[in-house]
Amino acid sequence: MASVQRSGSFIEAARRAQIVDSAIETIAEFGYANASLARIARRAGISKGVISYHFAGKDELMRQVLTDGLDLAEAQMLPRILAGTTALERLRGHVEGNVAFVKAYPRHLAAIVEILANARDEAGKATVEASSFTGPVDRVADALPVGQEVGELREFDPLLMAQSLRGAIDGMVARFAANPDLDLDAYGRELVTPFELATRKPD
Amino acid sequence: MASVQRSGSFIEAARRAQIVDSAIETIAEFGYANASLARIARRAGISKGVISYHFAGKDELMRQVLTDGLDLAEAQMLPRILAGTTALERLRGHVEGNVAFVKAYPRHLAAIVEILANARDEAGKATVEASSFTGPVDRVADALPVGQEVGELREFDPLLMAQSLRGAIDGMVARFAANPDLDLDAYGRELVTPFELATRKPD
DNA sequence: CTGCACACTGGCCATACGGCCAAACCGTAG
DNA sequence: CTACGGTTTGGCCGTATGGCCAGTGTGCAG
Numbered sequence: 001m002a003s004v005q006r007s008g009s010f011i012e013a014a015r016r017a018q019i020v021d022s023a024i025e026t027i028a029e030f031g032y033a034n035a036s037l038a039r040i041a042r043r044a045g046i047s048k049g050v051i052s053y054h055f056a057g058k059d060e061l062m063r064q065v066l067t068d069g070l071d072l073a074e075a076q077m078l079p080r081i082l083a084g085t086t087a088l089e090r091l092r093g094h095v096e097g098n099v100a101f102v103k104a105y106p107r108h109l110a111a112i113v114e115i116l117a118n119a120r121d122e123a124g125k126a127t128v129e130a131s132s133f134t135g136p137v138d139r140v141a142d143a144l145p146v147g148q149e150v151g152e153l154r155e156f157d158p159l160l161m162a163q164s165l166r167g168a169i170d171g172m173v174a175r176f177a178a179n180p181d182l183d184l185d186a187y188g189r190e191l192v193t194p195f196e197l198a199t200r201k202p203d
Numbered sequence: 204m205a206s207v208q209r210s211g212s213f214i215e216a217a218r219r220a221q222i223v224d225s226a227i228e229t230i231a232e233f234g235y236a237n238a239s240l241a242r243i244a245r246r247a248g249i250s251k252g253v254i255s256y257h258f259a260g261k262d263e264l265m266r267q268v269l270t271d272g273l274d275l276a277e278a279q280m281l282p283r284i285l286a287g288t289t290a291l292e293r294l295r296g297h298v299e300g301n302v303a304f305v306k307a308y309p310r311h312l313a314a315i316v317e318i319l320a321n322a323r324d325e326a327g328k329a330t331v332e333a334s335s336f337t338g339p340v341d342r343v344a345d346a347l348p349v350g351q352e353v354g355e356l357r358e359f360d361p362l363l364m365a366q367s368l369r370g371a372i373d374g375m376v377a378r379f380a381a382n383p384d385l386d387l388d389a390y391g392r393e394l395v396t397p398f399e400l401a402t403r404k405p406d
Numbered sequence: 407c408t409g410c411a412c413a414c415t416g417g418c419c420a421t422a423c424g425g426c427c428a429a430a431c432c433g434t435a436g
Numbered sequence: 437c438t439a440c441g442g443t444t445t446g447g448c449c450g451t452a453t454g455g456c457c458a459g460t461g462t463g464c465a466g
Binding site for chain 4: 407408409410411412413414415416417418419420421422423424425426427428429430431432433434435436
Binding site: 160186 | 233234235236237320321323359360363364366367368369370371372373374375377378389390393394396397398400401402
């Protein structure tokens with residue numbers, strides 16, 4: 001173990017990252033169905049076999065793209081959510097975190113959406129709840145009851161409310177993917193308002 | 204022109220309908236990517252060539268599936284929207300119409316979502332706003348300003364509000380596609396409330 | 407220098423796809 | 437009965453995909 005070719009580390013990690021990046025770009029631009037290994041390899045300027053060498057198969061590559069993207073989204077969202085002290089502030093942080101992620105990593109987002117929409121098991125049935133990550137939903141769903149107990153929020157079904165919010169956010173996300181000129185900040189503001197009005201306890 | 208084989212009508216229409224139905228079932232069950240002409244034909248109990256005979260190609264078949272599904276959705280939604288007289292009633296009718304369609308034709312819906320999500324031009328870019336039909340969005344967006352002028356609704360951006368509502372509905376739809384046990388009526392009720400609270404003018 | 411393990415290339419393979427067609431089928435018209 | 441047009445079959449074609457492998461390069465260890 002000396003300087004350059006050190007297997008389990010430098011080259012391996014760098015190549016994998018490069019391939020994942022190329023996959024993200026390719027999926028975002030041409031869609032999941034048109035993102036073949038050949039196209040991904042060509043964009044990366046490498047041979048097709050390199051992908052087979054560093055990844056067990058296309059499945060593992062896609063799984064890596066997905067987890068990388070979700071980690072990135074989590075990193076954008078969590079701080080903004082936890083920054084809030086009240087339930088309403090956290091709800092707003094949740095939306096703003098999504099907006100921030102979409103603005104910062106639009107192609108990562110597009111790749112995530114594409115993969116989730118096309119993720120299926122051998123039989124053919126969808127494996128993941130399309131375009132919604134259960135993590136964020138649960139986090140909002142957990143925050144809402146607290147606000148209700150404190151008396152900050154009115155009574156409603158927290159899970160359904162959280163799913164509705166995620167649905168509205170996913171809608172924004174899908175719309176942005178199809179129309180990059182969308183004013184995300186305005187959209188996010190317009191999106192938060194109804195849920196604030198809907199969840200807060202009227203004075 | 205006598206009894207049985209009358210070309211431009213009976214067999215032609217019946218076969219096309221049968222093939223479209225088989226395509227809907229196949230897409231709903233296995234996803235767009237796995238819905239090959241061979242699989243669609245096999246499910247319909249016919250030869251692959253029959254599809255080529257009655258449709259110009261896979262594109263035309265998919266377009267037919269899409270328009271059929273959207274027409275069906277329109278038929279479920281329009282009456283419920285127009286039944287309302289106030290903007291809030293129409294907003295509620297819009298959601299209830301969606302719920303009714305999802306409950307009545309879940310597989311049609313799944314096929315619509317799959318096709319829209321995978322619809323791309325030759326270059327590879329998405330052609331339709333993913334999982335949202337501009338028609339319904341426009342209809343809500345048109346109804347909202349009226350309610351604002353009458354003084355029924357408070358001031359907000361009608362288009363963004365309409366898109367947020369559609370996003371929330373699409374979220375419900377996507378969630379139902381992945382989890383058929385979802386209580387759609389409860390979800391719809393929970394979904395309408397925030398937008399009612401958010402749009403109505405506080406007394 | 408030699409051996410070796412890692413990294414990579416280029417191409418081959420089996421498979422599946424959409425499109426297409428020659429031939430067969432079949433009810434009706436003449 | 438024969439001719440005919442609409443309909444269907446089964447199979448063939450070119451293409452693209454994911455996976456795979458024999459061979460090659462390269463830098464370090466011994």
